[in-house]
């Protein structure tokens with residue numbers, strides 16, 4: 191697959207370029223940074239796929255340029271909203287080129303979210319602990335929140351039996367989303383980890399995912415590129431192609 195990397199000097203872009211050097215299936219035929227012209231690079235290199243890890247502000251212009259430049263798009267850049275989806279579908283249908291947007295390319299993390307939603311049906315008690323490096327500015331993580339949202343789709347009566355009315359220290363039980371407690375740990379020694387804990391009579395289930403470095407995102411990027419390269423579809427979210435039976439829900 192011949193790819194152009196948009197945002198190639200960034201942290202994710204550099205990781206992808208290095209990953210492609212080790213994987214003969216991917217050939218990087220062009221790299222674009224903030225000062226470059228994506229349209230001119232597409233015209234010059236005619237890639238199969240453009241993988242984009244750049245800036246949220248430019249996300250829609252980037253998608254349009256890629257599809258109108260006759261390439262499929264794999265977009266990791268954050269910031270897409272429900273309102274963007276309809277516009278992207280129009281461009282996909284007009285150009286006949288596919289677009290795959292995934293807010294999370296970590297296969298293990300997406301699987302963990304799906305397993306958590308499944309387990310949520312069977313356990314009354316659930317808490318999420320997420321662990322990140324000390325420079326992460328936001329808390330809780332988007333992954334923790336998304337996990338809680340998916341679990342809340344199943345039920346909203348978590349942790350009813352917990353006797354935690356007396357607080358000796360405010361905040362010690364973490365934040366709360368639909369009854370699910372969420373705890374955010376920030377310290378050196380972590381990249382991105384999450385544990386979802388479920389408790390029931392006489393048993394405990396713990397789902398844990400650890401991302402050790404940015405290469406952990408790359409198998410998900412490759413999976414998305416393989417999927418979208420010859421399909422005129424708009425796909426949002428890696429879970430859509432992980433054969434999890436979500437389409438039946």
Ligand SMILES: NC(=O)c1ccc[n+]([C@@H]2O[C@H](COP(=O)([O-])OP(=O)(O)OC[C@H]3O[C@@H](n4cnc5c(N)ncnc54)[C@H](OP(=O)(O)O)[C@@H]3O)[C@@H](O)[C@H]2O)c1
Nearest residue numbers: 197199200201202223224243244248266267268293294295
């Ligand atoms: N989907 C996922 O799983 C996932 C995982 C991690 C990160 N992300 C998202 O991916 C994006 C990039 O993350 P990062 O950590 O790699 O950020 P980063 O290190 O800041 O890199 C962003 C790169 O984009 C370049 N850039 C800015 N505007 C551009 C434009 N108009 N055209 C082309 N390149 C442009 C920048 O170029 P200069 O260096 O020249 O300024 C920079 O090198 C963010 O939105 C982040 O949230 C997604």
